[in-house]
Amino acid sequence: xxxxxxxxxxxxxxxxxxxxxxxxxxxxxxxxxxxxxxxxxxxxxxxxxxxxxxxxxxxxxxxxxxxxxxxxxxxxxxxxxxxxxxxxxxxxxxxxxxxxxxxxxxxxxxxxxxxxxxxxxxxxxxxxxxxxxxxxxxxxxxxxxxxxxxxxxxxxxxxxxxxxxxxxxxxxxxxxxxxxxxxxxxxxxxxxxxxxxxxxxxxxxxxxxxxxxxxxxxxxxxxxxxxxxxxxxxxxxxxxxxxxxxxxxxxxxxxxxxxxxxxxxxxxxxxxxxxxxxxxxxxxxxxxxxxxxxxxxxxxxxxxxxxxxxxxxxxxxxxxxxxxxxxxxxxxxxxxxxxxxxxxxxxxxxxxxxxxxxxxxxxxxxxxxxxxxxxxxxxxxxxxxxxxxxxxxxxxxxxxxxxxxxxxxxxxxxxxxxxxxxxxxxxxxxxxxxxxxxxxxxxxxxxxxxxxxxxxxxxxxxxxxxxxxxxxxxxxxxxxxxxxxxxxxxxxxxxxxxxxxxxxxxxxxxxxxxxxxxxxxxxxxxxxxxxxxxxxxxxxxxxxxxxxxxxxxxxxxxxxxxxxxxxxxxxxxxxxxxxxxxxxxxxxxxxxxxxxxxxxxxxxxxxxxxxxxxxxxxxxxxxxxxxxxxxxxxxxxxxxxxxxxxxxxx
Numbered sequence: 001x002x003x004x005x006x007x008x009x010x011x012x013x014x015x016x017x018x019x020x021x022x023x024x025x026x027x028x029x030x031x032x033x034x035x036x037x038x039x040x041x042x043x044x045x046x047x048x049x050x051x052x053x054x055x056x057x058x059x060x061x062x063x064x065x066x067x068x069x070x071x072x073x074x075x076x077x078x079x080x081x082x083x084x085x086x087x088x089x090x091x092x093x094x095x096x097x098x099x100x101x102x103x104x105x106x107x108x109x110x111x112x113x114x115x116x117x118x119x120x121x122x123x124x125x126x127x128x129x130x131x132x133x134x135x136x137x138x139x140x141x142x143x144x145x146x147x148x149x150x151x152x153x154x155x156x157x158x159x160x161x162x163x164x165x166x167x168x169x170x171x172x173x174x175x176x177x178x179x180x181x182x183x184x185x186x187x188x189x190x191x192x193x194x195x196x197x198x199x200x201x202x203x204x205x206x207x208x209x210x211x212x213x214x215x216x217x218x219x220x221x222x223x224x225x226x227x228x229x230x231x232x233x234x235x236x237x238x239x240x241x242x243x244x245x246x247x248x249x250x251x252x253x254x255x256x257x258x259x260x261x262x263x264x265x266x267x268x269x270x271x272x273x274x275x276x277x278x279x280x281x282x283x284x285x286x287x288x289x290x291x292x293x294x295x296x297x298x299x300x301x302x303x304x305x306x307x308x309x310x311x312x313x314x315x316x317x318x319x320x321x322x323x324x325x326x327x328x329x330x331x332x333x334x335x336x337x338x339x340x341x342x343x344x345x346x347x348x349x350x351x352x353x354x355x356x357x358x359x360x361x362x363x364x365x366x367x368x369x370x371x372x373x374x375x376x377x378x379x380x381x382x383x384x385x386x387x388x389x390x391x392x393x394x395x396x397x398x399x400x401x402x403x404x405x406x407x408x409x410x411x412x413x414x415x416x417x418x419x420x421x422x423x424x425x426x427x428x429x430x431x432x433x434x435x436x437x438x439x440x441x442x443x444x445x446x447x448x449x450x451x452x453x454x455x456x457x458x459x460x461x462x463x464x465x466x467x468x469x470x471x472x473x474x475x476x477x478x479x480x481x482x483x484x485x486x487x488x489x490x491x492x493x494x495x496x497x498x499x500x501x502x503x504x505x506x507x508x509x510x511x512x513x514x515x516x517x518x519x520x521x522x523x524x525x526x527x528x529x530x531x532x533x534x535x536x537x538x539x540x541x542x543x544x545x546x547x548x549x550x551x552x553x554x555x556x557x558x559x560x561x562x563x564x565x566x567x568x569x570x571x572x573x574x575x576x577x578x579x580x581x582x583x584x585x586x587x588x589x590x591x592x593x594x595x596x597x598x599x600x601x602x603x604x605x606x607x608x609x610x611x612x613x614x615x616x617x618x619x620x621x622x623x624x625x626x627x628x629x630x631x632x633x634x635x636x637x638x639x640x641x642x643x644x645x646x647x648x649x650x
Contacts, residue, residue: 060146081301360389
């Protein structure tokens, strides 16, 4: 085969591959494709220096990694501000119009997948990085090579970041789940999860089989001298990227609304899931003038689609007992397909919600699901009742252990620590990093120990012997001894860690420290009056602690006897800006939030989990979320991590 013949054959292969993987319209049989691919591969093996940069033979996978390394984006990948209605759209445009009138807007479909940043240098795909925290993501370059809609070589020679969404088509998602069920694997819950799971496969052979699709939505760092986003996107598509439908310009709110409503009406006809429409100011100089908030570009937003609604029938109510013993009703409904997921259960939150809806067994109901939100019943269609409906009775006994349930306002709870529904999850929580930090006692190990009847509750951990573990599957001599040593090392732990590890409803890490500083080991005998005198301890927290100790006092006393916890006396902090101030920590920072909290607590700050008028400071990092927004709304002092360090230093 000559070089000219090889190049011609490769162009044919690329056309065939795109027809099959990208457009779902095969124009060659598998046999024809494989035969030509092997012919080209033979030429490439003999002439590696002449290999075509976009050869489909480079996309077959084959690399198995030990793990993904971290990689920096050349420029930050920002989140999008979400808007949900015309009023919010008007407000967003009003804010954007501060830099001038007569704005033009570039609208494009927002696909529900996993964001990916492609870095090209000298026309060659050098690196593919997941969004991560916007600054740093995971290097998934080997897997990106297998995605047919990502060109391995483009004609643009300058350094450029091209960004988009990795998705799976609805039809391919269904085929993947059929294969997973056939192979005894758990099916993916929705196409977005399937996309994420496929892109993060350590074995690129698996990624290559998943028919992932890359939809471009923008660029990052670049040196292109273009004035408009629409021009930029047109140029990017000319480089070989697939252009998504319904990308268009608008000059007014009315035009944007028309495009949005058209997109909503056609969302089911798209081969991939859509969850909204992205709106960008088209002029790039105007984008630069508007700049960014701490979280979003001011020149772009995501106009989210309304949640999808479906009608189904309530078949039953089951009761789930959580780690802390809270009993939650879950609706079992006739299966209904929503956004590619087969929905059979829906959240009901509590029995007050059931009463509010006036819900009965056999009722016809409307159920919604939006994105990753748990399906929820929003309305009962009472006019469809036939007389076969049955009342839903609030339980008085635990559905698992038959203990009497604590009914606290809208909450129903089993307080029995020995309840089998609580055992596995309560031990997992007890052993977790923020609690007793028992290295080697992960979820699967706990499940195995309970299943093999080696432990029945938290106390049994301290009775485990080397001989109990060494005979179990997966436990070699060293692993068994390491776990025994890790459990032993928890003896003498600080009292507040032990209290936090018990998983008492409403009593978290901060409250545990406060209570242990105040009462020490006498916490087990404390009264309601003593508790509610403490700042931050309300009636609900007090009642929860007292009820827990009443039901589990014997177990807690035995645990204290075994662990012999250390009672730490509170040390008065020197005067500083954070002393006696209420501080909320939110978002991702250079250190873990626990380290930041401990630093502030040592300075005498009171750490809170929620923002209120009583909050003095909110210290925020990447993806700060609603707590940051609430602080802005309440005009509370906000600090970055670096600003916090500067204040401490000064």
